[in-house]
Amino acid sequence: MDYEALDFYEIDSLLSDEERMVRDMVRDWVDEEVIPNIENACREGVFPDEWRVALGEMGVLGAPLQGYGCPGLSYTAYGVICRELERGDSGLRSFASVQGSLAMYPIWDFGSEEQKNHYLPKMASGEWIGCFGLTEPDYGSNPGDMITKAEDIGDHYLLNGAKMWITNGTIAEVAVVWAKLDGEIRGFIVERNDPGFTAPEMKGKHSLKASVTSELVFQDCKIPKDRILPGVKGLRGPFSCLNNARFGISWGAIGSAQACFHSAKDYSMSRIQFDHPIASYQLVQNKLAWMLREITKAQLLAYHLGQKKDAGNWIPEHISLAKMNNVDIALEIARVARDIHGANGILDEYPVMRHMANLESVKTYEGTHDIHNLIIGRYITGIQAFTREA
Amino acid sequence: MNIIVLLKQVPDTTAKISISSGYMDESTITKWSMSPYDEFALESALQLRQNCNGNLIAITCGPDRCSKMLTDAAAVGTDKLIHIHHEGYLDSIQTQTLLVAAIKKFEGEVIMCGKQAADTNSGSTGPGVAELIGASCITHVSEVKYENEELIATRLNSLGFEIISTSPPSIFAFDKGVKELRRPNVRGIMMAKKKEITRLTPEDLGVSLTNSNINLISQMPPSEKAPGKKYEGTDSIREIVSKLRDEANVI
Amino acid sequence: MITIIAENSGNILHPVTSQLVNAAISIGSSAHVICPGGIGAVEATKITGVNKVTSVLGDCFKIFDGSAWAEAINSSIDDDSNVIFTSATSQGRELGAIIAAKRKVPIIQDAISLDSTIKVTRTIYSGKALEEIQSSSKCVITIRPNSFDSAPQGNNAQLNTVDKSADLRISVKEAIVKASERLDVSEADIIISGGRGMGSIDNFAELESLADILGAAVGASRAVVDEWGMSHTMQVGQTGKTVTPSLYIAVGISGAIQHLAGMRSSNYIVAINKDEDAPIFNVADYGIVASWEDALPVLKEELSKL
Numbered sequence: 026m027d028y029e030a031l032d033f034y035e036i037d038s039l040l041s042d043e044e045r046m047v048r049d050m051v052r053d054w055v056d057e058e059v060i061p062n063i064e065n066a067c068r069e070g071v072f073p074d075e076w077r078v079a080l081g082e083m084g085v086l087g088a089p090l091q092g093y094g095c096p097g098l099s100y101t102a103y104g105v106i107c108r109e110l111e112r113g114d115s116g117l118r119s120f121a122s123v124q125g126s127l128a129m130y131p132i133w134d135f136g137s138e139e140q141k142n143h144y145l146p147k148m149a150s151g152e153w154i155g156c157f158g159l160t161e162p163d164y165g166s167n168p169g170d171m172i173t174k175a176e177d178i179g180d181h182y183l184l185n186g187a188k189m190w191i192t193n194g195t196i197a198e199v200a201v202v203w204a205k206l207d208g209e210i211r212g213f214i215v216e217r218n219d220p221g222f223t224a225p226e227m228k229g230k231h232s233l234k235a236s237v238t239s240e241l242v243f244q245d246c247k248i249p250k251d252r253i254l255p256g257v258k259g260l261r262g263p264f265s266c267l268n269n270a271r272f273g274i275s276w277g278a279i280g281s282a283q284a285c286f287h288s289a290k291d292y293s294m295s296r297i298q299f300d301h302p303i304a305s306y307q308l309v310q311n312k313l314a315w316m317l318r319e320i321t322k323a324q325l326l327a328y329h330l331g332q333k334k335d336a337g338n339w340i341p342e343h344i345s346l347a348k349m350n351n352v353d354i355a356l357e358i359a360r361v362a363r364d365i366h367g368a369n370g371i372l373d374e375y376p377v378m379r380h381m382a383n384l385e386s387v388k389t390y391e392g393t394h395d396i397h398n399l400i401i402g403r404y405i406t407g408i409q410a411f412t413r414e415a
Numbered sequence: 416m417n418i419i420v421l422l423k424q425v426p427d428t429t430a431k432i433s434i435s436s437g438y439m440d441e442s443t444i445t446k447w448s449m450s451p452y453d454e455f456a457l458e459s460a461l462q463l464r465q466n467c468n469g470n471l472i473a474i475t476c477g478p479d480r481c482s483k484m485l486t487d488a489a490a491v492g493t494d495k496l497i498h499i500h501h502e503g504y505l506d507s508i509q510t511q512t513l514l515v516a517a518i519k520k521f522e523g524e525v526i527m528c529g530k531q532a533a534d535t536n537s538g539s540t541g542p543g544v545a546e547l548i549g550a551s552c553i554t555h556v557s558e559v560k561y562e563n564e565e566l567i568a569t570r571l572n573s574l575g576f577e578i579i580s581t582s583p584p585s586i587f588a589f590d591k592g593v594k595e596l597r598r599p600n601v602r603g604i605m606m607a608k609k610k611e612i613t614r615l616t617p618e619d620l621g622v623s624l625t626n627s628n629i630n631l632i633s634q635m636p637p638s639e640k641a642p643g644k645k646y647e648g649t650d651s652i653r654e655i656v657s658k659l660r661d662e663a664n665v666i
Numbered sequence: 667m668i669t670i671i672a673e674n675s676g677n678i679l680h681p682v683t684s685q686l687v688n689a690a691i692s693i694g695s696s697a698h699v700i701c702p703g704g705i706g707a708v709e710a711t712k713i714t715g716v717n718k719v720t721s722v723l724g725d726c727f728k729i730f731d732g733s734a735w736a737e738a739i740n741s742s743i744d745d746d747s748n749v750i751f752t753s754a755t756s757q758g759r760e761l762g763a764i765i766a767a768k769r770k771v772p773i774i775q776d777a778i779s780l781d782s783t784i785k786v787t788r789t790i791y792s793g794k795a796l797e798e799i800q801s802s803s804k805c806v807i808t809i810r811p812n813s814f815d816s817a818p819q820g821n822n823a824q825l826n827t828v829d830k831s832a833d834l835r836i837s838v839k840e841a842i843v844k845a846s847e848r849l850d851v852s853e854a855d856i857i858i859s860g861g862r863g864m865g866s867i868d869n870f871a872e873l874e875s876l877a878d879i880l881g882a883a884v885g886a887s888r889a890v891v892d893e894w895g896m897s898h899t900m901q902v903g904q905t906g907k908t909v910t911p912s913l914y915i916a917v918g919i920s921g922a923i924q925h926l927a928g929m930r931s932s933n934y935i936v937a938i939n940k941d942e943d944a945p946i947f948n949v950a951d952y953g954i955v956a957s958w959e960d961a962l963p964v965l966k967e968e969l970s971k972l
Contacts, residue, residue: 027429027908042483046490046604054598064905084601096601295923295930297948374888374904374924432794439795506772507763534791537775539763542732546767551835552732554760567839572756575844581836591853628803629772632785635796640934645942645953649964655936655952656968660812663934663951664778665913666856666880666972 028056030112030283033317036324044102050083051109059113064373066235070228072120072196073235080121081151087129089269094146095129101331104276108327112280115383116236122277123192124148126269128155131201131212134265135256140214144199156224158188158202158215158241159263165190166396166411169260173204173243175213181250182206182213184221184243190390194224194239201254202241203263212254212262221246232386234379268344271391272334275347276327278355278387279320281380285355285362286316288375292366303365312361319354326350342404349397356384416469416561416583419523420460420493421514421544423450424477424484425534437633449484452529455592459559460527461492462594467561469525470494474517476510478502482612489607490599496612497521499620506629511543516620518548524583525566530554530590541588550584558593569593667717668693669747671739671765672701672710673758679706682753682809684713684816689751689809691715691817693782697751700742702735703727704827711823718824724831729838730757736764737832743769749784749801754808766806773806774799778813793912793933848874851902854883856913859902859929861887863918863939864958867894872962873917879969885909887925903928917958921946938962 030037030052040048058079066073080086087095088103098106103125111118129148132140147153164171173186184204194200200215200222215222227238254262290313293304303309330347333339359381363370370377388394396411403409426432427446432439449457457473464471473488475481476499485496499513518526526545531538538554545552557576558569570577571590599607617624640663646655660666668690673680683699683706690697696717701707704721711719720742726734743750743765750765752758754776766773777786785800786807801807851857858873858880870884877884885902902909904924914932919925921937921944929935930949937950940957947953954961 042486043604043608046487046599046607047601050599050601050604082600083598088601097605098601291927292923295927369923426791428792432791434795439791507766508770508772511767535775536790536792537773538759539766539773539775542760542763543767543773545733546736546764552760552764553836554732555756575842577838577842578840579836580839585835627772628801628805629774630800630802632798632800634790635798637789637793637796640951643935643947643949643951643953645947645950645955647942647955649954649956649961651952651954652961652964653968655954656965656972658952659913659934659936660972663913664810664812665934666969 028052028112029287031286031317031320032324033321034325036328039328040101040105041099044099044105047085047098047102048105048109051085051106052112054079054083055109055113059117063114063117063235063376064379067114067373067379070230070234072116072237076117077120077151077154081149084149086121086151087125087133087145087149090125090129090133090145093133093141094149095133096149099331100272100334101328103273104327104331107273107277108280110280111277112284114235115277115281115380115387116233118273118277118280119192119233119236122270122273123157124155126273127157127266128197128199128201130269131254131257131262131266132214135212135254135262137251137255139251140254144214148199153198154193154196155199155201156191156193156197156239156241157266158191158194158200160188160190162187162189166393168203168263169210171203171205171210173202175204175206175211177206182248182253184213184215184246184248186243188241190227191224191239191241193237194241195226195237197224200224200241202243206253210259210262212257213248214252214254215241215243215246215248219246219248232382264341267391268341271344271348272330274387274391275330275344275351278351278384279323279327281384282316282320282323282355282358285359285377285380286313286320288377289313289316289362289365292369292375296367309365312365316358316361319358323351323354342401345392345397345400348391349394349401352384352388353394356381356388359384416467417472417522417524418460418464418469419472419474419518419521419526420453420457420488421526421528421540422453422457422473422475422484422488423529423532423534424448424475424481425450425532428533432636434634434636437635439634447480447484449487450529450533452531452533452589452591454529454596455594456527456529456587456589457488457491457493458594458596459587459589459592461597463525463559463561464492464494472497472521472523474499474514474521476501476505476513485612486607486610487599489610490603491597492603495521496610498612498614500614500616504631505624506627507537507539507543509624509627510540511547512622512624513617513620514540514544515547516622517615518544520620526550526584526586527559528586528588530588538588541586545586548584550586551581552586552588553579553581554588555590556587556592557590559587667698667744667747668695669743669750670697670699671750671752671758671761672699672706673753673755674702674705677705679709680753680755681816682755682811683710685811685814686751686753686809687713687715688814688817689780692814693780695749698744698747700739702739707825711825712819712821713823714818714821716821716823718826721825721827723827723829726831726834729834729836731834731836732760732764734832734834735761736768738830740765740768741830742828748804750806752806752808754810759808762806762808769804771804771806772801773808774801775808777807777809780807780809848877849881849883850899851883851885851909852907855911856880856882856915857885857902857909857911857929857932858882858915858917859885859887859919860890860917861919861925862889863920864890865918867896869958870896872958876962876966876969879966887919887922916946916950917962919946920944921949
């Protein structure tokens with residue numbers, strides 16, 4: 026059955042013509058190049074390089090950034106791109122999120138003119154892959170206490186420390202790394218061949234298998250002075266990046282949910298048991314109806330958030346709500362979809378368990394579900410409940 | 416050189432066709448697309464335009480919804496977009512007359528189209544237009560090249576293919592081409608957004624559509640298939656083969 | 667009298683020409699058959715229902731150039747002939763459309779039936795629907811091969827010969843006869859697929875020879891692609907290709923849901939399986955409970971007779 030992206034309230038009819046054309050371009054590419062190859066990519070645990078090339082050629086990397094060879098699309102268009110990519114696979118969408126929102130964006134917003142002109146065009150074309158080094162082995166939800174350190178040695182900086190769970194790390198030419206310089210968090214651009222920098226791949230994942238996840242290790246890593254991002258100090262830097270990535274993820278999760286819904290619906294209509302398709306049984310219909318309900322709500326959340334982002338009247342808590350809700354329901358939908366597929370659901374003949382495993386990561390990264398919960402709790406009450414301190 | 420590609424918007428080939436009150440119900444079609452053979456024609460036209468530094472004009476004839484297809488053609492690089500606006504059924508003469516008027520207006524020298532549209536499955540437009548403008552006509556084409564001021568086309572047939580040469584004015588009606596239509600990119604999409612579509616009425620083209628002698632009486636779903644039958648042994652095969660040929664028309 | 671433009675198959679009259687004559691007879695008309703290049707003219711005189719045959723000779727008939735052929739034969743078409751038939755083959759459809767434009771009459775393509783009021787039935791949307799369409803005046807109609815039986819033999823119609831060439835607008839630089847590459851399952855109108863029931867990859871040769879007769883593609887179920895190392899491009903099913911051919915012949919395939927997902931939208935499904943309880947029979951239009959060893963030779967023989 027050809028892919029029917031569930032859109033019960035016809036929210037896509039609110040998209041501009043340009044956003045719709047971008048949607049169709051990415052959707053067709055995912056149909057032709059990703060769907061036939063994703064299960065194999067997962068089995069082998071590789072991110073196919075052809076996808077990097079295709080994303081660059083389509084011109085979707087760094088979608089909402091203006092100038093410097095970047096696409097200059099709306100945030101809504103960026104969301105649509107993420108949704109269509111994640112319908113294919115969350116690992117594929119992670120590549121684009123990291124490239125655009127976490128690596129290109131900080132250079133675009135906080136870099137010098139020279140840095141922007143040097144890095145952005147090649148990152149937009151996909152020639153240079155970027156990654157984002159914030160999380161450390163012992164500092165995930167609490168990035169503020171990170172221990173990766175940068176020292177000013179006069180004519181260069183020396184970086185020491187390690188980052189973990191870094192998408193694209195091993196294949197990246199450019200790493201935007203957050204480290205403490207004199208106790209204050211600053212952003213640094215590290216390049217693949219900088220001495221003292223290695224990026225080993227993390228193996229053994231049961232999730233995001235078609236994505237490269239790495240450690241970034243800095244042992245007296247020497248980088249030139251002009252690599253510091255001049256435009257930002259403190260956590261505002263990395264958090265701005267995360268806000269953009271989370272926005273994309275709130276749309277992306279819908280794509281994953283739609284893929285699972287589509288597979289579950291198709292399967293339940295053709296699987297015959299006790300002489301009838303299982304779609305004719307009430308418990309199955311209940312599950313499908315619940316999925317439709319949650320996907321529709323998530324679509325409205327994402328669409329309206331896109332409008333606010335493009336109009337410039339948003340706060341980070343708006344994005345937390347959408348990321349948290351949409352990923353949460355997507356994971357539940359994937360689980361219920363797997364259940365509907367019965368035993369067949371554990372095979373990679375069907376996409377559901379892959380999406381289910383992927384979404385476990387998506388629920389944890391870019392701010393865990395619980396953290397976003399507390400962000401909203403703080404917004405409501407004015408009281409932070411992240412730590413035991415006052 | 417002015418290259419013209421004739422494009423038709425049809426229900427997407429995956430769409431379910433519903434009949435209501437004796438005619439295909441357009442309101443049930445959720446996705447409209449460029450007719451598949453026209454896509455091959457467009458790709459070939461884009462390549463030809465690149466190779467001979469020409470000017471590529473896309474022409475379509477149909478209701479308002481067709482303009483989106485023209486924008487898609489612009490997103491992959493078409494220079495000029497012409498929408499002959501018309502609602503309702505047109506017979507072969509009327510369709511060809513309108514297209515010919517537009518081709519003459521825009522001085523088309525090489526015209527490309529699909530060998531048949533995915534809705535009517537007729538295939539009369541290419542050859543009919545060729546006759547009316549005095550162009551050479553080559554159908555079932557998979558490729559067209561411009562070499563040494565000659566147009567060289569590969570024409571497919573049941574035995575293999577022929578390499579044919581001709582000179583403009585020429586019409587090429589495409590079968591499955593050697594290259595699929597290129598994917599647009601974001602830059603193309605953003606430029607296409609700004610591209611103006613020239614909208615013409617039959618009157619603008621100096622064409623008055625006289626009454627047709629063709630009457631579309633009705634459209635209906637295909638005849639119901641008989642429920643499946645199971646046969647023991649091989650004796651049934653002869654009967655099955657003849658049913659496949661005569662009733663099902665699949666061999 | 668209906669004018670029929672004869673179809674040639676190389677140097678002989680194509681059998682569809684006799685079907686066109688029968689179509690004319692069926693609506694109460696006799697036929698004037700025009701033979702481009704004179705091909706098959708004598709044979710045409712023997713077809714019952716033919717009133718006269720005109721053989722049009724000329725240099726332009728050495729290659730197929732629709733414009734030149736139409737120009738050369740047009741004057742042989744009697745003015746008072748209201749309806750012109752050609753076959754709905756590649757050549758007939760092109761020629762018919764050019765003649766129609768030249769004579770300023772409409773054309774109706776690929777008729778599968780018609781009556782004496784010139785009400786034509788034809789398929790649209792690639793067979794997803796039908797339409798009935800009627801001409802109230804002069805027109806050209808192309809008729810789908812095998813929609814009508816051939817007309818009987820035993821006639822002796824009058825044969826006239828005219829010399830009339832026209833300028834060729836095209837030239838053939840090269841004509842290449844190619845053993846056609848086997849079609850891919852995603853493009854083929856007819857697919858013959860094999861599953862575990864075939865026993866071994868070597869037995870797929872039987873399916874291939876059947877495919878050659880039908881101009882079909884050869885497909886396979888996932889089980890055999892994985893186990894016997896066949897090309898993944900042949901795989902029909904959930905993780906392979908979803909296909910919608912006019913005819914799908916499943917041989918030695920049980921019909922697991924993953925395979926059905928890939929082919930159940932085929933227009934017609936024929937299943938050959940020695941297990942009468944195989945689920946494939948639930949979706950087959952024609953199910954043959956027999957081993958492939960027994961069934962395929964018979965199928966091949968019957969198809970070759972067509």
